[in-house]
Amino acid sequence: MQxxxxxxxxxxxxxxxxxxxxxxxxxVYVLWMLVSGRLLETRGAVIPGLSALGLPAxxxxxxxxxxxxxxxxxxxxxxxxxxVVETEGRWQAHVHEGYQPVAVDVTGFWxxxxxxxxxxxxxxxAGRALPAIPVGVVARTGSVGEQRLGLPLVLVRAAVADPxxxxxxxxxxxxxVAVITAADVLVLDRGFGVRHxxxxxxxxxxxxxxxxxxxRRAHPPPYAGxxxxxxxxxxxxxxxxxxxxxTLAATPPDRVETWAEGDVVLRAAVWxxxxxxxxxxxxxxxxIVASCDPRQAAPLLLASPLPxxxxxxxxxxxDRWPVEQLPLAAKQIVGAGRQCVSAPERGQRxxxxxxxxxxxxTYAAATAPAVPTGCWxxxxxxxxxxxxxxxxxxxxxxxxxxxxxxxxxxxxxEHLPTGCWGQRQRRPMxxxxxxxxxxxxxxxxxx
Numbered sequence: 001m002q003x004x005x006x007x008x009x010x011x012x013x014x015x016x017x018x019x020x021x022x023x024x025x026x027x028v029y030v031l032w033m034l035v036s037g038r039l040l041e042t043r044g045a046v047i048p049g050l051s052a053l054g055l056p057a058x059x060x061x062x063x064x065x066x067x068x069x070x071x072x073x074x075x076x077x078x079x080x081x082x083x084v085v086e087t088e089g090r091w092q093a094h095v096h097e098g099y100q101p102v103a104v105d106v107t108g109f110w111x112x113x114x115x116x117x118x119x120x121x122x123x124x125x126a127g128r129a130l131p132a133i134p135v136g137v138v139a140r141t142g143s144v145g146e147q148r149l150g151l152p153l154v155l156v157r158a159a160v161a162d163p164x165x166x167x168x169x170x171x172x173x174x175x176x177v178a179v180i181t182a183a184d185v186l187v188l189d190r191g192f193g194v195r196h197x198x199x200x201x202x203x204x205x206x207x208x209x210x211x212x213x214x215x216r217r218a219h220p221p222p223y224a225g226x227x228x229x230x231x232x233x234x235x236x237x238x239x240x241x242x243x244x245x246x247t248l249a250a251t252p253p254d255r256v257e258t259w260a261e262g263d264v265v266l267r268a269a270v271w272x273x274x275x276x277x278x279x280x281x282x283x284x285x286x287x288i289v290a291s292c293d294p295r296q297a298a299p300l301l302l303a304s305p306l307p308x309x310x311x312x313x314x315x316x317x318x319d320r321w322p323v324e325q326l327p328l329a330a331k332q333i334v335g336a337g338r339q340c341v342s343a344p345e346r347g348q349r350x351x352x353x354x355x356x357x358x359x360x361x362t363y364a365a366a367t368a369p370a371v372p373t374g375c376w377x378x379x380x381x382x383x384x385x386x387x388x389x390x391x392x393x394x395x396x397x398x399x400x401x402x403x404x405x406x407x408x409x410x411x412x413x414e415h416l417p418t419g420c421w422g423q424r425q426r427r428p429m430x431x432x433x434x435x436x437x438x439x440x441x442x443x444x445x446x447x
Contacts, residue, residue, distance in 0.1 A: 004371070004387070005394050008035060008364050013406055014084045015360065019072045022409025025402070026066025027077075027353075029055065034357035035364075036391040040335025046350070053396045062408070067353060068346040074155045077356055085151055090367055093142040093151075094319050097312045099185040099204070101141045103150060103323035104176050106169065106191065108132035109331070109339060109351045118163045129165070134158055135351050136172035137326055138179060141187075141319040144366040147382065150322035152359050153179050155352050173200040180204075185306065187320040194303050195276055198284050206316045209288065209301040211239055215274040218285045233281065236271050238290050238301055253290070257310045267292045268310035289313050329358030329384050361387060 009032065016027040029050060033039060038049035046067065050060040085091050093100050108121025110132045121132035136156035142149060156175050158168040169192060176186055177200060186205040188197070197205050217233025240250040253269035260266070269290045275283045289310045291300040302313050331337035336354030341347050365387040370380040373389055380386060 002397070004368060004390055005397055006400065007368060008032075008360070008387075008391060009397070009400055011084060011360055011364055013403055015077055015080050015356070017403060017405055018076055018080050019066075019070065020409075021405060021407060022062070022411075023066040023070035023072060025406045025408060026063035026070065027072065028402075028406060029053070029059070029063040030067040030353060031357050031360070032396065034334050034336070034354060035361045035388065036394070037333075037335060037388045038392075039354075041392075044335070044338035044340040046341065055396070067349060068341075068343060074349075074352040074356070078152055078154065081356065081359065082151060082153070085363065088367075091142050091144050091149060091151065091363070093140055094148075095183075096315050096319075097308050098183060099306070099308070099312075099316065100181075100183050101187045101206075101316045101319040102153070102176065102180050102184045103139050103141055103320040104136070104172060104186055104188045104192070105320075105323045105327075106134055106136050106172065107327035107330075107355075108134045109336065109354075111339065111347070114342065114347070118160075119158045119168075120165065122165075133347055133351050134165075134168055135355065136168065136175075137323055137355065138172070138176045139323045139326060140184070141322050144363065147366045148319070148322045149362060149366060150326055150359070152326060152355065155355060157348050157352075169196065170200060173197060173202055177202050185316055187316055189320065194286060198276075203284075203305060206302055206304040206306070206313055208317065209238075209303050211298065211301065212241055213238065213288070213301060213303075214277055215271070215286075215288060216277050216279070218273045218275045218281055218283075220281065231281075233275070235277065236274055236288070238269070238271065238288050239299065259311050264294060266294075266311075266314075268314070270310055325362060326355050326358055329362050330354040333384050333388055334358050334361065358384070 012028050012031045012035070016024040016031065019027055030046070033049045033053060038052045039046070041052060042048040047060060047064050050063050055063070110130060111117050112131055114131055117131035119132060119134055120129035121134045122128070123130045137152060138154045138156070139150035139152045142151060154175055156172045159171060173192065173196065180186065184204065186202055188205065188207045190208045190210055192207055194207060197207060215236045217236065220230040220233050223229045236251045237248060238250060241248055251271065254272045255270050257268045257270060258265060271288045273285050274288060275281070275285055284305065286303050286305045289302045291302065291310065291314045293300070300314065300317070302317055304313055306313070330351070334354050334357050336351060339347070339350055341350055361384045365382050365384045368382065368387065370382040371386050371390050372378070372380040373386055
């Protein structure tokens with residue numbers, strides 16, 4: 001167990017090493033509290049979770065302050081985590097016809113009791129949007145051995161000026177386009193449409209479409225000799241559907257591609273050179289692929305401007321699922337699905353730290369031998385849940401050799417107010433008035 005604990009702590013130290021001195025040590029304590037499941041035990045309370053590690057009270061306060069108000073950003077910590085993973089060389093990115101899939105998704109940390117929560121997120125169980133802290137995730141898909149893992153590249157929070165769902169999605173795609181390389185392809189779910197991607201300049205993407213999607217041919221049909229010449233292309237309907245008792249037939253595809261996967265033969269219908277239904281003929285074109293798998297109940301509709309085979313588009317979209325593992329590990333396994341923080345900045349930072357802790361925990365579990373949960377676990381797998389149970393049983397190692405940069409900051413604090421006076425944000429002293437005279441601050445030398 002000691003080797004496993006030291007291995008995880010070494011990864012956490014490498015992640016927080018780039019933060020300022022003092023803050024980096026506090027971040028390591030908070031990340032260890034997350035990966036060891038203490039937040040799950042305290043039902044989302046950060047300070048009790050840090051106290052459960054056996055840390056002294058001053059260290060707990062400094063760690064909580066570092067997480068909530070330290071000078072660090074999620075982009076800084078993610079860059080350190082990417083460097084650690086690339087240096088070890090055990091994670092390999094997936095490649096399909098020269099393209100690397102980069103998944104984009106939005107996850108919400110539900111905050112139903114948070115007063116004046118400005119950001120909503122749709123809940124499929126409730127059938128409506130609920131108060132939540134939405135976080136956009138951009139992750140490159142790869143594998144460690146036979147296990148698929150997502151390497152997070154950037155975490156995007158909703159803007160304060162415009163916290164709407166549409167503005168957050170637009171900002172997420174813009175930042176995803178900014179961080180990808182020439183070999184990367186954005187892979188998105190139905191929450192992002194073709195219109196949205198074209199408006200943000202995403203030229204290399206694969207997006208899933210709704211079943212009732214329609215498009216038009218990029219070029220109008222030839223003039224028949226009578227009436228007004230056509231200016232818009234013919235409407236394309238990939239799947240047939242029924243509207244008010246009337247059946248709308250599907251448009252015949254331009255071509256059909258087939259391939260075999262084991263004993264199963266898959267079929268894909270392709271429609272080329274399409275534009276949006278209300279777009280001009282000179283608008284960017286794309287293709288629609290309807291992949292039919294006999295093991296699935298409904299076809300999979302995909303849209304992409306990439307000139308690749310239909311099977312490649314299906315494989316690229318299939319590599320989107322590792323981005324779902326990051327919120328799963330952060331909410332259910334780490335325990336950040338319930339949060340007891342109310343400050344605006346702390347409410348944004350705790351989900352980001354939880355997603356990072358989930359990524360570290362999943363990677364550490366995939367690169368370490370599988371540990372059985374008990375005697376009944378005869379065929380254990382290297383999962384984040386099993387590793388979290390092991391870390392929950394281990395005490396924080398007091399003899400762990402921290403790097404020289406990770407240390408408590410030597411600063412003079414005796415002159416600062418303590419207790420409730422030190423936690424309050426006080427205004428500058430106002431001029432005295434006959435009815436309300438100005439009072440000196442506690443600890444000052446004003447008579």
